Each structure stands twice: as structure tokens, then as C-alpha cells.
Amino acid sequence: MTHKLISAVAALMVVTAAAPAMAQKSEGTVRTAFSAPMEGLDWYHGPGNERHLTSHALFDTLIVADENTGKFVPLLAKSFKRVDNVTTEFVLQEGVKWHDGEAFDADDVVATIKFLTDPKTRIRFKRFYAWVKSVEKTGSHTVRIVSKRPTASDLATLAFVTWIYPEHAFARLANKKDFQWKPVGTGPYKLAKGNTKVADLVQNTTYRHGGSGKPATNVKRILISAIPDSATQTAQMLTGRLDYIRSSVDHGKSLAANTKFGLTVKQGVSVIYMGIDAKGRSGNKPLTDVRVRRALQMGINRKELVLVTTGDPNFERVPKAMCWDNQAGCGYSAKLPEYDPVAAKKLLAEAGYADGFEVEITAFATSDASRSSAEVIASQWAKIGVKAKIDPRTITSYRKKQRDGKIQVCICPYGGGGFLSDIAGMISFIYAPPKSRDYHGDETLKKMSRATSSIMDPAKRRAAAQKVFDLAQNQGYFMPLAPSPAVLVHDKDLVIKSGGLSTPYGLSVNQLSWKE
């Protein structure tokens, strides 16, 4: 009876929703919602997953990874070549216009790189650009970027996280953060209206340079609303006010049971991982013992986590290390510990914690995969005598707690820092963090990580990275737990291209299109 009533209400909602959804399709508009607060649209000043999407829509990079092959292909650059081990030359496209009509040229590239490497610049992932020694304009449409030393991930950095900003509109801004709401780019969409509640992106009709890496689609307008509450997003979806949402697995499956909606699950490089305070910053002493950390790892049944994060216990793309096999530089030989609560208890007893201990798990409140994984782990650890409480935090609050050194165990999502086909983001973020985010304190690991980045030979880089990943795994600093796919519920007429590279957000604007 209850189900019949719910079905009837849902059916009524969907019927009333059909008309507006049809209208959106005919106008080529896609409406969606962000769960995270909209504090700006550019990635440099707030490197979140959602801003990766908006930056990708508004701006372009010099090169881009081809969605199908993963190889770097030109975008704003017409061509590029390595002059030597530390120098790369880019010939830029001519005739590209900024959203305000100004012409794009080498000055814009120089100004952007100089901003990113300027000691006065304060952005979260500034270390991604620490390898740049200089950038020089060699012609109106040619630039050279010189590295301090050979850097294996230089092209990946330029392809994934180096959006070019206009010299005339950005470099002259006294407060660079103002650009967050006044973006001028060369990307396929330009901002018509933007504030903390809504971002209205309209198609850039002069966009011709996307090529195979970033082709334009038939979506003429993307309307993004800030709706932090997932239940409200679901209600908006049911009543036809949104065309797609990112959802939890359970929600996604329930919504997609309706024939009006489709479900697309895209697994990219995002994972749910466990980080442990091995350094003892939080004051939880047992965690500083490697045997305890290993025991905690052995107390986790990852199969259950995969079920919770993907809805499919046989999900094919499951992480085996803190990098993915298809990422450049990914190497590992250490195997993740098998679930063995008996051995875990034994190890805890050996470490002097036969009766277990208390621990606090910090999770991301805005990530269902993170929160759900934390809940499952808390239950699993109870079987080895470890009593866990969960502290779900918003991203801002999480970062403060992280800086304050209060995180004991983190069950967090990580999207590879935006690097889709290279380990550079993971190496930098996880193994060589700045002091405020350093919870392992292992100087050897940091040294090895830094060394990895300057090895140009792919095989040798992979071998060096293997030592880094193995050391971190064996010491129990980090452990990948489960994939964290983007579960996208969408209007059945909205096509979300599956396969290819999946961004931290789950999709790029050029992967969206309406059925013709």
C-alpha cells in the first residue's frame, strides 16, 4: 500500500515534470545542482571537484588529454615539442578570442604561468607548478616553458590543471580572487550570470578550437544552482527542475527505476582512501604504532565498501594501490592486506591493545561514499575491539581540522588532484604534503617522492614510484579502500558520454549532450 502511494506520488511528479524537461531539451539547456557551496568558479582559488567542471567549461589549457586515447593533444597550443629535457616550446593557435572579444596570444600564457609561480601568489595547489623555472614569449604566438629540472609530470600539469587566463583581464586585477565571479576565458561556455546561488553558463558561439580533446556539443546553456541538500536535489529532479544530478548509489538506483530517468556511473581516478595519523599529531597514541595501523587495515573488508560505494559487489574498477594502473608512473608491488579480523586482533594484542582503543574517523559530510564507508568501517572495527566514532565534516571544516592536526583517521575521497592520467597529483598530495597536512612525518618517503618527479624515463619513474607506494602501504600510512564513481541520474534524453577520462567531478561539459 505504502509503495503504491509513493509510486503514485512519484508518477504524478514525473508527469508534471515532463513538460519543463521537454522545453529545456528543445532550448538546449542543461540544469544541474552543486552540493558544495559555490564560492567561486575558478579552480585555482578553490580546487574542488565542482570548480574543475566550471573551469573546464570557461577556460582552456594549452594541451589536453584525448578522451579516448589519453594522449596529450593540442588545444590552445597548435603544436608543442620538447626542445630538451627541461624546455618545451608551444606554438599557439591564432584567431582564438577571449569571451570579451580580445585576441588570445602568448602574453596570456606568460601572464598565467607567472601568476602561478609568483611567490606572492596564494593558491592551494601552488606546489603543482613548483617545477617551472621560467616562461618566455618567443613570438606573438610562441612560448617556451623551462623547468628547474627534468619533470615527468610537466605536460600532465599543463593539460589537467593549468587553465590559461587573459592577461588583459586577469593580470591587472589588484585582487585576483575577484576573477572567481568575473571569469573571462576561451572555453566553450562563458558566464552570463554568477553568484553564490546560481551560475548561468551560455555557449561560446566563437568556440572552434576544441578539436578532438574538447569538442563542442549541442548544449547551449548550463544552469547550475547551489542546492546543498541531496533530498532537495532529488525533489527538484522529480519535479523536472533539474536535468541531471550527482547522487548516491542508493538514490541513483531508486530514481533510475523510473523510466523518465537514466543512470550513468562513471569511475575515473577518484577513490575513497584511508589516511592514518601515524605522526601522532592528534594525540591518539596507538595510531603511531605500525602494527596498529596494519591491524586497522586488516580489519577492513573492502568488498563491503565496494558494495556501498558502487552498489555492485563485482564492480570491475577497484583500486589495488594508491594509483591506477593506467596512470603514467603508477607502480606497486605491495599487496593490500586481506580482511582478517582474527589476525588483526592478534596484531593489536601484540602492540599492547588487546582490549582495543577508541578512535575518531573523520569523513566528508558532502560525500555519501565517504560517510557510508566510514559507517561500514566503524562496524567492522568493532569486531576487532576498536570503538570508532564518526565526525562528518564539510570541506571547509575538514580542512581546518586537518590544519589543526586533529585528524586521527580520515576516510576521505580523493580525485587525484585533477591529474587524470598521471600519478603527479597523488604523489604530491598524499606523500609530499606541506607541514600543515603532513600526518605521516616520514622524511624518507618525502625524499623518495620528490625524486620520483624528476625521472623522465617512464619505466624508471614507475620503478621509483613503486618504492614510494610500497613504503607508504607497508607503513600503513594510507590505503585505498574503494572506487568512488560519479553516479549521475539524468533525464533519459540527456546523453552523458561514458568511458574515456573521468574528471574528479565525474564528467566534463563536453561529455554532455541532448539526444538529437
Next chain:
Amino acid sequence: MATDQTSTAAAAATAASDTDPFHVEPPTPWQLMGRRAGAHMGFWIGGTFVLICALVAIFAPVIAPFDPLAQDLTRRLVPPVWDEKGTWTHPFGTDKFGRDYLSRLIHGGQISLGIGFLSALIAAVIGSILGMMGGYFGGRVDAVVMYLVNAKLSLPGLLVSLALVAVFGGSFIVLVLVLAFLFWDNYAVALRSVTMQIRAQDFVAAAEAIGASRRRIILSEILPNLMNQVIVILTLEIALAILIEATLSFLGLGIKPPTPSWGVLVAEGREQMFFNPYLITIPGVTIFLVAIAINMMGDGIRDITAPEGRN
């Protein structure tokens, strides 16, 4: 001498009642209360429901069919028994982690009712002491008490508790203390004015005249006359404390998961409310019924113990 006179008067009264056929023995205050209680439907309904909930909460480990934290991911989101797919193994179904919802509700009651009762009790102790001191001593003591009450009343209660819980964490003890801090002023204000009225009564003057100490007067003469007010306020504050605990937990600032409280259950159920509405309906209705029942019981106690001021 005095004893002899009293005995003589009592003997005379007994003799009069024996001989006077129209003499009716007046009911004692307890008898009067018993009669009023017997006829008060709200008191019985509310009290019975509260008593059952309290017993279930106290004996939760014995009554609950499953461990409230034990997950069974193969039995996720099993609907409640009244649904076509429901089973009696899990009468209220299971949540997204396969945890038995009835067991979580029962153990959640232990937390929610425990916080409600303890915080209201601590607030009662603090507020009553301050109220009686202000009302009895007057002067500077009263000025200090009223200053504290005014300071407390000027604070936005819920916002302050949100801030306090955010700073000190959402443990059981912190929640009890924060909610106690939120409620003590109601007792202080009410009991201060009642104490002032009682202090002016003849029996207090008589106690002072025979040289009774202040402590004895407060504890033996005044406090017993305040108890019905204390109990009435206590019951109302318990209901309010349960609602605020649910609010804080719903906002993610109260009891931390996976420990169940009714607020935590509502928060968790909200995510599923379109497709598995029982997850939010069951704890929501429980909170509603308990709050109503406690209010009915409190109202009943008020009617039974001091009906004179009642319309």
C-alpha cells in the same frame, strides 16, 4: 503541657465524630490527588506511554532484537513489516547498512530519553537553588540571581547550544550539560516568585520565630511546597530537551554516528525520504508521540497537584 492539650483536643474531635451523624471526615491531600488522578485521562495516557518508553529504553539491551550497530549489507533497506516485502525478523525494516531499525530506535530512545531526563534534572537542580535563594534572601542575592537570569534570557538559546556543541563536541555528557545550561532559567524565574510568596506565609514566619535555621526553613518548609512546580517544569523541559537533542543531531552537531539517537535516525532517514519514507517517519513519529505524551503527563501532574490556578 502542650502535649496534654493536643491529646485532649484530638480526643474531643474523635468523640464528636463518633456522636455526630452528619460529620464527614475531610479527604487528605493525597486522597484528593488520587481522586483527581483517577479521573484524568491525559495523565494516564501520557504517563503510560512515557513509562513504557522509559522501561524500553532502560532495558534496551535485553529488549532490542539485534545489536543496533551490527551491519548486514546483504539485508540493506528491508522494508518494515506492514510493507508487502517486509518480514517479522525486522518489524521496522533495516537501514542502508542493513542494521535492524527497531533495535536502533530502542537504543536511540536510551540516548534521547537519557539526555532529555538528565539535562532537565540538572537544570532543575541549578535553577531551583538559584530561584529559592533569590526568592528567600532577596536583596543583593536576588539581584545577582536576576542578573544571571536576564543574561541567560538575552542569549539566543539554540544558537548558543549549536556553538557550544560545535566547540566541545557532540558527546552524551556535553549534550546533557549544554541542554542543562539552556533550561535552568525557567526553574529560577518560576521558583523565585513562588518562593517570595511562600516566604510571606505564616508558617514560615512561625518557623523563623521558633528559631529554625535558614537551611531548615528552605529545605523543610519551602522546598516541599515548590515540588509540584518543579515537577511540572521538569516534564515540559524533558520534552523540549528531547526535541533539541534531535535538532542538534539532525544538524550533525549532536550524537555522532554510528551511535543511534532519534535525531541521528531522522537525519539518516532524510536521505532516503522519497524512496524509503519509513526511515524518517518512524523516528519522527516516535519523537512526536513522546513529546506529546510527556506534555500530557506534565499537564496531568499540574492538574492533579495544584488544580486551583487552572481554568
